Amino acid sequence: MENKEDTLFIRLIPYIDRYGILLLIAIMLLILHLLQPDVFFSWRNITNIFKQISWQSMLALGVFMVIVTAGIDLSVGSILMLSLMALAIASRAGLPWQIVIFVAPAVGMVCGMINGLGITILRMPHPFIMTLGTLYIFRGVGNLISGGVPIGGFADQLRSIGSGKIRLEWLYGEGATQYIPSSLIIIIIIFFIFWIFLNQTKIGKWIYAIGGNPEAARAAGINVNRILILVYTLCGFLSGIGALILAGRTGSAYPNAGLQSELDAIAAVIIGGASFFGGRGTVLGVFAGVFIMGLLRNGLNLMNVSVFWQQVLIGSIIILAVYIDVLRRQFGTRK
Amino acid sequence: MTFNSSDIILEARGVSKYFGTITALENTNLNLRPGEVLGVVGDNGAGKSTLMKVLSGLFKQSAGSIFFEGKKVEFSSPRDSQNLGIEMVYQDLALAENLPIGDNIFLGREPTRNFGPFKFLDHKKRKQLTEEHLSRLKINVKSADQRVEELSGGQRQAVAIARATAFDAKIVIMDEPTAALAVKEVGKVLDLIKGLKDLGVGVIVISHRMDDIFTVSDRVMALFQGTNFAESQLRQTSRDEVIGWIMGKKI
Numbered sequence: 001m002e003n004k005e006d007t008l009f010i011r012l013i014p015y016i017d018r019y020g021i022l023l024l025i026a027i028m029l030l031i032l033h034l035l036q037p038d039v040f041f042s043w044r045n046i047t048n049i050f051k052q053i054s055w056q057s058m059l060a061l062g063v064f065m066v067i068v069t070a071g072i073d074l075s076v077g078s079i080l081m082l083s084l085m086a087l088a089i090a091s092r093a094g095l096p097w098q099i100v101i102f103v104a105p106a107v108g109m110v111c112g113m114i115n116g117l118g119i120t121i122l123r124m125p126h127p128f129i130m131t132l133g134t135l136y137i138f139r140g141v142g143n144l145i146s147g148g149v150p151i152g153g154f155a156d157q158l159r160s161i162g163s164g165k166i167r168l169e170w171l172y173g174e175g176a177t178q179y180i181p182s183s184l185i186i187i188i189i190i191f192f193i194f195w196i197f198l199n200q201t202k203i204g205k206w207i208y209a210i211g212g213n214p215e216a217a218r219a220a221g222i223n224v225n226r227i228l229i230l231v232y233t234l235c236g237f238l239s240g241i242g243a244l245i246l247a248g249r250t251g252s253a254y255p256n257a258g259l260q261s262e263l264d265a266i267a268a269v270i271i272g273g274a275s276f277f278g279g280r281g282t283v284l285g286v287f288a289g290v291f292i293m294g295l296l297r298n299g300l301n302l303m304n305v306s307v308f309w310q311q312v313l314i315g316s317i318i319i320l321a322v323y324i325d326v327l328r329r330q331f332g333t334r335k
Numbered sequence: 336m337t338f339n340s341s342d343i344i345l346e347a348r349g350v351s352k353y354f355g356t357i358t359a360l361e362n363t364n365l366n367l368r369p370g371e372v373l374g375v376v377g378d379n380g381a382g383k384s385t386l387m388k389v390l391s392g393l394f395k396q397s398a399g400s401i402f403f404e405g406k407k408v409e410f411s412s413p414r415d416s417q418n419l420g421i422e423m424v425y426q427d428l429a430l431a432e433n434l435p436i437g438d439n440i441f442l443g444r445e446p447t448r449n450f451g452p453f454k455f456l457d458h459k460k461r462k463q464l465t466e467e468h469l470s471r472l473k474i475n476v477k478s479a480d481q482r483v484e485e486l487s488g489g490q491r492q493a494v495a496i497a498r499a500t501a502f503d504a505k506i507v508i509m510d511e512p513t514a515a516l517a518v519k520e521v522g523k524v525l526d527l528i529k530g531l532k533d534l535g536v537g538v539i540v541i542s543h544r545m546d547d548i549f550t551v552s553d554r555v556m557a558l559f560q561g562t563n564f565a566e567s568q569l570r571q572t573s574r575d576e577v578i579g580w581i582m583g584k585k586i
């Protein structure tokens with residue numbers, strides 16, 4: 001297999017393939033540390049990054065599953081906003097927080113199911129079209145039910161999901177300020193559950209199979225439509241969880257919540273190494289993709305780089321990530 | 336009435352299939368006995384694959400009925416036919432190329448192990464069963480974990496055949512199983528078909544290669560423009576006659 005004439009680069013490709021993204025993260029961490037030695041690696045800054053990416057990571061995970069089936073969900077930002085508004089209205093209506101907590105994930109699931117049913121039963125030619133439609137519809141409905149104004153005043157218990165702190169006094173001594181954000185724990189648990197789902201269950205395997213060749217899945221007796229509906233529903237569910245986390249962080253629901261976050265989610269998924277054409281990608285890669293976007297924004301903010309440059313950089317990284325993938329396919333021997 | 340091994344195990348009676356305004360099949364019949372190899376021939380577009388997809392449950396027929404072991408059956412998905420022991424090698428192979436060989440063989444029927452109320456994939460068992468099955472079929476691949484997209488056309492064909500023979504089928508339908516194969520590999524597939532026949536499995540083989548048909552078949556039937564055109568025990572016909580049938584000519 002190994003050819004002596006292969007350049008070092010070509011022989012490195014399998015390793016870059018598997019560990020490249022971790023390498024990229026390590027390099028980014030190192031650069032940011034060198035540029036901001038006092039601030040960057042502070043407990044406060046690192047927890048900040050995780051708090052910022054927490055709700056976005058939920059959208060990315062949902063969009064990832066959809067992209068594995070060779071689909072797309074453009075509506076996740078709007079689902080997040082509608083779920084957030086529904087939560088706020090339920091909270092304002094005086095429902096106990098134990099109930100309000102379920103409103104956002106439930107509304108998210110219903111929205112996701114609408115996408116899934118539209119794509120399969122209405123036989124929309126491409127999920128892009130269905131979810132482009134619902135991108136407008138869900139945000140519109142969110143504004144209709146809220147009157148287009150922010151709604152605040154959530155119960156503390158509700159907020160603790162997105163902004164709770166697990167203090168580390170047992171580790172750092174009495175009065176220590178170090179803490180782990182509860183949202184980080186939540187997203188780690190959810191990522192772990194979805195890793196198991198996608199890698200250790202039949203349905204997870206079928207999701208990848210559908211992305212690889214839906215006809216093969218059908219010939220294998222898999223009910224492709226049912227799996228697709230499930231995937232879009234889960235994507236909506238995760239967007240609802242994102243809304244719950246965001247509710248805790250911001251303390252209010254606002255009309256622009258999650259605006260354009262569907263694009264960030266897609267970007268994170270692509271940077272994380274998933275194929276836009278379906279059937280390929282890992283849960284860990286999604287987490288890495290979200291983390292890289294968070295690092296970039298954080299680092300550039302610390303250095304007071306304008307948001308305009310941030311846009312240029314994020315765009316460049318997307319293109320670079322996919323270009324590496326192109327090179328890999330051209331030269332690479334895959335696992 | 337119990338099923339007798341000399342009885343017809345699978346029958347299509349008056350099956351028609353329309354795609355919009357296209358008539359792919361019109362009132363076609365087919366029957367198969369256990370341990371019998373039926374060769375099916377016909378021109379491109381004659382409806383061979385369509386008829387087989389009806390028998391495998393991938394397509395729902397527009398009219399007509401399917402009988403299995405004498406009983407009328409309705410297939411709403413290939414899973415229904417698989418549960419009866421009908422397996423199919425599709426002409427386009429129907430493999431998920433992004434997945435490894437073993438995943439493809441067991442797609443939809445993955446071995447699992449229980450963990451409390453949950454069922455998780457049993458990766459070890461799948462790997463073991465895959466390796467055993469591949470070596471039984473004398474299929475050479477580097478590893479059972481190789482993705483199908485890394486395989487040659489012939490190897491892919493072998494994986495599709497492996498998939499159809501991994502579950503103790505009663506009936507195996509092969510839609511042009513030798514199309515992508517070199518001479519030696521063709522021989523292996525034809526030997527495999529004879530092996531299935533010896534086990535009492537009913538086999539339907541579609542092929543454009545007269546050598547295939549005349550090496551393994553007991554009986555040959557021809558479709559022409561979506562209808563039954565001719566049929567004969569193999570020993571009562573000749574290559575020239577069968578080639579004539581394909582072109583719609585009877586001597």
Ligand SMILES: Nc1ncnc2c1ncn2[C@@H]1O[C@H](COP(=O)(O)OP(=O)(O)OP(=O)(O)O)[C@@H](O)[C@H]1O
Pocket residue numbers: 354357358359377378379380381382383384385386426
């Ligand atoms: N999914 C489909 N949608 C529309 N028309 C179809 C479909 N599948 C088959 N047909 C049509 O049905 C007819 C029979 O096709 P079929 O694939 O059964 O032919 P075949 O005998 O297998 O030919 P070949 O030897 O080329 O494989 C053709 O006219 C084809 O165009």
Ligand SMILES: [Mg+2]
Pocket residue numbers: 383384385426510
């Ligand atoms: Mg055909």
